[in-house]
Amino acid sequence: xxxxxxxxxxxxxxxxxxxxxxxxxxxxxxxxxxxxxxxxxxxxxxxxxxxxxxxxxxxxxxxxxxxxxxxxxxxxxxxxxxxxxxxxxxxxxxxxxxxxxxxxxxxxxxxxxxxxxxxxxxxxxxxxxxxxxxxxxxxxxxxxxxxxxxxxxxxxxxxxxxxxxxxxxxxxxxxxxxxxxxxxxxxxxxxxxxxxxxxxxxxxxxxxxxxxxxxxxxxxxxxxxxxxxxxxxxxxxxxxxxxxxxxxxxxxxxxxxxxxxxxxxxxxxxxxxxxxxxxxxxxxxxxxxx
Numbered sequence: 250x251x252x253x254x255x256x257x258x259x260x261x262x263x264x265x266x267x268x269x270x271x272x273x274x275x276x277x278x279x280x281x282x283x284x285x286x287x288x289x290x291x292x293x294x295x296x297x298x299x300x301x302x303x304x305x306x307x308x309x310x311x312x313x314x315x316x317x318x319x320x321x322x323x324x325x326x327x328x329x330x331x332x333x334x335x336x337x338x339x340x341x342x343x344x345x346x347x348x349x350x351x352x353x354x355x356x357x358x359x360x361x362x363x364x365x366x367x368x369x370x371x372x373x374x375x376x377x378x379x380x381x382x383x384x385x386x387x388x389x390x391x392x393x394x395x396x397x398x399x400x401x402x403x404x405x406x407x408x409x410x411x412x413x414x415x416x417x418x419x420x421x422x423x424x425x426x427x428x429x430x431x432x433x434x435x436x437x438x439x440x441x442x443x444x445x446x447x448x449x450x451x452x453x454x455x456x457x458x459x460x461x462x463x464x465x466x467x468x469x470x471x472x473x474x475x476x477x478x479x480x481x482x483x484x485x486x487x488x489x490x491x492x493x494x495x496x497x498x499x500x501x502x503x504x505x506x507x508x509x510x511x512x513x514x515x516x517x518x519x520x521x522x523x524x525x526x527x528x529x530x531x532x533x534x535x536x537x538x539x
Contacts, residue, residue: 260295276430277484285433286481292469293486294462299528301392302462302488306526306538308342309387309394313539320400322377326358329383330369337387345386345393345465352510357384357397364453364494364502364512364520377403380413382522386465394538395461395490397524408497409519415448416495416521423473423491424527427534433482438475441493451500453520456512458490461526485531492524 252259258269270293281287294302312333319332334355337344344355352368359367359382360375367373367382375381384397399413422440426432445452458471469481473493496502498518505511514520526538 259290260293261297262295273485280430280482288469288481288484288487292460292467293484294488294528295486298392298462299486299488301390302394302526302528303537305342305387305389305392306394306396308337308340308389309385309396309526309538311340312336312385312387313383313396313398316383317398317400320375320381320383320402322375322379322403324375325371326360326367326369326373326375326381327371329358330354330356333383333385337385341389343388345388345395346384349465355385358382359384359511359520359522361519362514362517364496364514365456365522366510366512368508368510375402378405378409379403380405380409380519380521384522384524386461388465392463393461393465394526395465395524396526396538397492397522398539399521399523411448412450412495412497412519412521415445415450416493417523419444419452419473419493419495420491420523420525423493424525424534424536427483427527427529429483429485429529429531429533431482433478433480434469434471435475435479436477437491438472438480439477441491442474445493445495451496451498453494453496453500453502455502456492456494458492458524460487460489462488483529485529487529488526488537490524490526492522494520494522496520 254267379402423437426440460467498516501515528535
């Protein structure tokens with residue numbers, strides 16, 4: 250879509266193009282001419298949209314906080330789901346996971362060797378020494394935020410503590426690699442893979458981060474393994490998750506055939522995951538939901 254300088258900007262801000270995204274588009278054009286893969290306009294969030302995502306994240310962060318204050322040995326993963334659901338609804342949000350592609354619960358609860366998409370159940374009781382990932386996505390007024398955290402139950406082994414710690418470090422290595430107008434999705438992937446493998450761990454291949462904000466999953470796909478300098482260049486206004494899934498053994502996985510959702514490590518080794526929703530800014534990156 251061609252715009253004149255005095256036309257209203259394509260982002261919906263209401264500002265004239267020359268006062269809003271004209272300079273931005275000129276930079277994008279130059280990068281594309283240089284051979285870079287560049288984001289589409291649909292991937293660039295307006296200030297209004299970003300503020301909506303931030304408001305959603307207040308609820309999403311709050312429910313992960315309340316889970317951290319209450320999670321304990323003897324609690325079922327269904328108890329955690331109920332707590333998260335009630336917190337979200339009482340704060341005006343909607344649990345975005347519920348009924349997404351038929352998913353039956355409001356959050357995901359992945360214990361020990363479950364990589365992701367563990368379905369809360371009254372039959373899964375947290376035990377001393379367990380590690381668990383709780384993954385939550387909240388929708389508020391049409392805007393989405395997404396994050397997950399690891400929780401340690403009781404007396405956790407040194408092995409379990411280490412994978413939880415290194416996985417969080419992988420997430421932050423990925424975040425630290427983001428340099429607006431300079432770095433690429435491949436830089437994020439390489440930073441995560443290098444840190445995981447240097448500590449004797451492997452990176453799950455089949456799942457990754459994703460754009461988020463106007464829908465629960467958007468483009469681009471954010472891979473957690475790869476080569477520096479490859480993939481889409483990162484520019485201000487992009488909102489996406491980084492959510493490395495790190496396995497204690499092989500990166501191989503399998504999906505539970507009975508429910509079609511729950512993902513396990515193929516060798517039964519531990520797995521951990523941390524996830525943040527991020528905004529690329531002109532100067533770096535803002536963590537919106539964590």
